[in-house]
Amino acid sequence: MRKLWLGPHGLHVEPAEPGDAEELARIHAQGFFRGWSREELAQFLEQAECTMLVACDARRRLAGFILVRLIGDEAELLSIAVDPKWRGKRVGQALLRAALDDLLFSAARRMFLEVDERNTAALRLYRSNGFVEVGKRKGYYPRPDGSTATALVMAADLG
Ligand SMILES: CC(C)(COP(=O)(O)OP(=O)(O)OC[C@H]1O[C@@H](n2cnc3c(N)ncnc32)[C@H](O)[C@@H]1OP(=O)(O)O)[C@@H](O)C(=O)NCCC(=O)NCCS
Numbered sequence: 795m796r797k798l799w800l801g802p803h804g805l806h807v808e809p810a811e812p813g814d815a816e817e818l819a820r821i822h823a824q825g826f827f828r829g830w831s832r833e834e835l836a837q838f839l840e841q842a843e844c845t846m847l848v849a850c851d852a853r854r855r856l857a858g859f860i861l862v863r864l865i866g867d868e869a870e871l872l873s874i875a876v877d878p879k880w881r882g883k884r885v886g887q888a889l890l891r892a893a894l895d896d897l898l899f900s901a902a903r904r905m906f907l908e909v910d911e912r913n914t915a916a917l918r919l920y921r922s923n924g925f926v927e928v929g930k931r932k933g934y935y936p937r938p939d940g941s942t943a944t945a946l947v948m949a950a951d952l953g
Contacts, residue, residue: 797847805885806851812836821875
């Protein structure tokens, strides 16, 4: 059965494909100080414990992606990024909801993630989807100016 979730603005969410690696790297680099290469993203696509979903239009032009790793009954949100021109249009919501929905068919009972405590958009996204703070990691993220940022560890029960 093909997995597919409807998204906003005529977009939909579906599993990533090996040929997406280049585009995924472009979107990742626009969202994070240390972008992942095409090769690194291609490796995630090959890992059985990882699920990568993309938000895209009917011509499969990508607007964003989410990457989740499942180990036992714990899922970890490894990355989520939306193309800057699509941000603030509920694409992040659609990706996270699709990933959470997908996990209902798995053994996962809890999902964890780390987020820069100053990342307002991401914090709103996670809080509105049931994530609560369960820990803090000081000095976790390197910043372009050489300083570091604190990560919040968040978790959500998947029921
Ligand atoms: C975080 C990110 C994935 C959110 O995706 P998005 O499609 O822009 O978000 P959405 O439009 O679905 O909005 C999700 C929530 O964030 C809020 N939000 C979106 N952009 C915001 C902004 N610039 N400032 C404050 N809140 C914002 C929305 O209001 C919404 O909150 P609500 O559900 O309480 O109304 C996106 O901003 C991004 O790619 N950032 C760079 C990469 C990143 O930081 N990833 C997270 C790492 S942990």
